[in-house]
Amino acid sequence: MVDNTMRAMAYPGYGGTEVLRETRLPLPKVAPGEVLVKVRCAAVNPVDWKIMAGGLDALMDAVFPVVPGWDVSGTIEQVGFDVPEFAVGDEVIAYARKDYVHGGTFAEYVSVPVRALAPKPAALDWAQAAGLPLAGLTAHQLLTRLGTGAGDTVLVHGAAGGVGSLGVQLARVRGARVIGTASPRNHERLRALGCEPVEYGDGLADRVRALAPDGVTVVADFVGGVLDSTLAVLADGGRHASIADHTVLGAGGQWMWVRPDGADLAELGRLADAGRLTVDVAATFPLADLPAAFALSQEGHTAGKIVITL
Known part of the structure; x- marks a missing residue:
């Protein structure tokens, strides 16, 4: 029997780190102009736990359960209709913010619009690459x-x-x-x-x-x-x-607030490959320890990125 589910961290409603749960959810659908990314690493950003606390509810709709996370590095598992730019197996990064809050990157798989995708810089490891998109x-x-x-x-x-x-x-x-x-x-x-x-x-x-x-x-x-x-x-x-x-x-x-932009992200990747841009990773956590990663981010004293590894 084919298992069409994935492991993910999700929350059923707004709150603090206590609402995060490891669960299994259906694999994301892959719409035209999207790809399905098998997640290698996903970086934590303060916006992730601020959204979880309801801080952006006036601006963005949330569809529960929410898988948080917008930064990702990984490989393309599947391409949707009309995606000539990428192929299965490509190593990519993305600031994978969508128009509503639901299917994020703290999971085994995430669907990403092509407009947000860029090739993974070869000079950065998976954790560093995941920390580049939103911050960069x-x-x-x-x-x-x-x-x-x-x-x-x-x-x-x-x-x-x-x-x-x-x-x-x-x-x-x-x-x-x-x-x-x-x-x-x-x-x-x-x-x-x-x-x-x-x-x-x-x-x-x-x-x-x-x-x-x-x-x-x-x-x-x-x-x-x-x-x-x-x-x-x-x-x-x-x-x-x-x-x-x-x-x-x-x-x-x-x-200002950052916008997903694959072309901008590709330029940052080129700078990284040219040795002109690097990403400091302060700490890494497994997926199940996402609450601890959020708690570390909330302290506000970390120099560098906090990254979840799968």
């Missing part, structure tokens, strides 16, 4: 929207985090000088990425001004709650954006 696209799209390039001095808030460390690298790829906020224990790691680290907290603006007396031209806020510091160090005509604080809209900034 977030940093890339924010820096692109701000027109970041050579001649800019960029301040990255949260430079040691999963998004921030990629933002540092991508700003350097664009030829910018980068100053990044982080706790002292992460300063040496940031220096290795080409960043000038400063400690966050009281006196931050003075520390940034000591490095950039004329101010910074671009501020990338990946943590939220730092608008006063941003405005204190932003040069006249400077640009700033946040992924975590909508109040920047009232201060001339941009508030």
